[in-house]
Amino acid sequence: MNTPPPPTITPAADAAFSPARPRDADTTRQALLAAARRRFALDGYAATTVRVIAADAGVNVALINRYFSSKEGLFEACLAHVGRELDRQDAEPSSLTQIIETIIHQVADSPSGEQSLQLLMLLRSSGDERADLIRRNTLQRFAERMAATSGWPAGRSGDDRVLRAQLAISAAMGMVLLRSSTGLEPLTSATVDDLAGPLGEVLGVLLGVPPGTAVPPRA
């Protein structure tokens, strides 16, 4: 095959040498998870090879199969991690404007930052049924929590609120994806302050911020 070198944005953690890595299974598991998460999120599942992940983590390839059974297993573990992280993030009930604030920070973060990677992972598919289920469930919980907090007055059906929440999520993820996968300017280089305004308006419109209530123009 001659697939071009993966679109690696980040040349990977330079784990070229760790003079004497302590033999800790849990540490290497975390290293593999972190490396895999980044690669899967940025390059996609199919374009990511287990050898690259192992190299990023500074670990032997065989350990992926030892600790996660397969490439699929590693992918699922990444997805599960993102799910937990996303749940934890907005565990306590917060106000609508707080949620919007959170999302803005999540997506306006560097396109290759940890926050963005989490959202990107939810767009990546391995074609595996079980992995797709995890992904769908995570998105579903995310959307429903958002819909529950949305500020729509009575008269709007629950389904419509969930739909609008899902649209809000898709808008946020679309932005992150476009920023990370294409070098589109000025979008890619935009700062949080640049994005907070329009993004706040979009989320406000979708989640039903009362017309008067201005979304905080900047962080």
Place this chain on the structure above:
Amino acid sequence: MNTPPPPTITPAADAAFSPARPRDADTTRQALLAAARRRFALDGYAATTVRVIAADAGVNVALINRYFSSKEGLFEACLAHVGRELDRQDAEPSSLTQIIETIIHQVADSPSGEQSLQLLMLLRSSGDERADLIRRNTLQRFAERMAATSGWPAGRSGDDRVLRAQLAISAAMGMVLLRSSTGLEPLTSATVDDLAGPLGEVLGVLLGVPPGTAVPPRA
């Protein structure tokens, strides 16, 4: 390798038998382009194999290399096609609400419809420099045309208008992607009428539809 069968949403055009396909080079070229476009858009570049594309088109694998030099070449051709199609689509200057109408129809179309596939292609990357350039240029033209038509009064810098146009595009593409790659409900099964409302509001906010001017609630 043991990559699971590609996430093929569509089992592909059942080109199993064409009793006597006329030997027309141009026809097969188009067939390959159409099949490749669908696969690339829905499954991504890396997850799509040339053999599957050829099978979809009902032709031999070697013809891909004959007519497009390589898998990369075929991908570029798909991208170029999308670029032309997108340019053609909004060639004549139209009003802001017309543009919004067009986008709504483009994205609210079936997630695996031709219109949606075009947008999805712009999110797919092969890692090749030249292909990525085509993609970026297409997006750039698209965004700038949209920004030029946006209804913002003076006082807003040009850069901000382009940024907002790019955000509009990313929101639209995010929605299409989420609809096609996850089975998220009710988003995936939503009809044009369901989506036209919220989508119109989002695009209106980003592109500067004057507050009074209600976006047509439905097609």
Place this chain on the structure above:
DNA sequence: CCGTTGTGTAAACAATTGCTGACTTGAGGT
């Protein structure tokens, strides 16, 4: 009628993929 040219097919190639087995190596308990 035959040959030439363009179109399509088949079989094989080298490279890469995910994965496995047998092996070293190291750390901790007694």
Place this chain on the structure above:
DNA sequence: ACCTCAAGTCAGCAATTGTTTACACAACGG
């Protein structure tokens, strides 16, 4: 000190990838 077993390495397999090469078939001009 030694022994044990988990942690890590290495070399290689079987399958799949993109691509190429040599060949078969159909149309068309002479």
